[in-house]
Amino acid sequence: MRIIFALLLTLPGTLAAESLCGVTDRDALLTTLAGTWTGDTYVSSVNAVVNGVSVIARADAEPVTITADGDLGSDMVRAISAGTTLPLPLADRPVFDVDQVDELLDATDAAILADLLSDTPCGPEDLPQFVISVDWTPNAVPSFDGQVALIPYFTDRILRLDQIVVNTGETVMYLTVSALLTRE
Numbered sequence: 001m002r003i004i005f006a007l008l009l010t011l012p013g014t015l016a017a018e019s020l021c022g023v024t025d026r027d028a029l030l031t032t033l034a035g036t037w038t039g040d041t042y043v044s045s046v047n048a049v050v051n052g053v054s055v056i057a058r059a060d061a062e063p064v065t066i067t068a069d070g071d072l073g074s075d076m077v078r079a080i081s082a083g084t085t086l087p088l089p090l091a092d093r094p095v096f097d098v099d100q101v102d103e104l105l106d107a108t109d110a111a112i113l114a115d116l117l118s119d120t121p122c123g124p125e126d127l128p129q130f131v132i133s134v135d136w137t138p139n140a141v142p143s144f145d146g147q148v149a150l151i152p153y154f155t156d157r158i159l160r161l162d163q164i165v166v167n168t169g170e171t172v173m174y175l176t177v178s179a180l181l182t183r184e
Contacts, residue, residue, distance in 0.1 A: 017154040021122035026070070026090040029128055032155055034068040037181035039160075042110035048172040057109045064160065064181055066150075072132065076162070076177075077148065086132050088150070094125040095149060096161065104161050108178045113159065116180055120153045127151050134164060142168045150181075157182055 023029060038061040045054045065073040066088065073085040096104075101124050105111050120127070130150040137143040146164035153159060162177035 017156040019121055019154055020128055020152045021120065021126050023128055024090075026128075029090065029152065030066065030070050030088070031068050033066050033152055033158070035066065036184040037064045037066065037158060038062070038184045039179050039181040041160075041177060041179040042105075042108035042113075044108045044176040046174040048174065049170070055109050061179075063184060064150075072130075072148070072150070081134075081136060086134075086148070088130045088132065091129045091131045094127075095129050095131050095147075096151065097125045098123040100124075101151075101159070101161070104163070104176055105178055107176050110178045113178060113180045117153050117157065117159060124151050124153075124159075127153060142166050146175075 020029070041061055043054075043056040045056075046052070047054075062074050062076060064077075065071075065085075067073075067085075070088045071085040072088045077086050078084065102111075102114060105113055128151070130152075132148045134144050134146050134148060136145075144164055144166055146162070148164075149161045151159045151161070158181040160177065160179040160181055162175065164175045164177075166173040166175060
């Protein structure tokens with residue numbers, strides 16, 4: 001039994017992950033977080049025209065790339081930004097508190113993600129929060145409005161929360177996305 005316990009202590013991964021509570025240095029964060037991340041994605045969509053709600057639990061994972069220079073790239077980001085990456089600004093003050101995070105996780109049937117992040121010594125209001133405001137209205141529809149947020153809890157786990165309004169001209173769709181990202 002002691003041998004198994006000793007082996008568990010030497011495993012890499014979450015046992016070696018560092019909490020990012022109170023870390024505010026954007027450059028240091030970006031250097032630490034640079035790379036490709038992926039994870040289970042949960043999506044909730046509300047069609048305002050037909051008043052329909054759809055929840056997709058554990059959708060296909062979408063790789064997310066963070067560069068040390070501070071750019072965010074993913075298929076969704078490229079779709080809402082005319083094919084480019086987006087700059088990843090660190091919010092001056094917390095955008096999400098624990099109640100807001102829980103509300104978005106509930107909306108996407110992803111409450112399990114809160115359990116996977118519960119070993120953090122602080123709440124989201126004491127963690128760095130990268131928040132991208134999205135306001136892209138091309139000459140043609142659809143248009144996108146909302147925000148993409150990344151909250152790194154640990155050096156190996158990032159909570160992604162997106163709230164996007166898609167207007168196609170014929171319908172309005174409210175998309176909420178939550179995902180627990182880990183290094184690919």
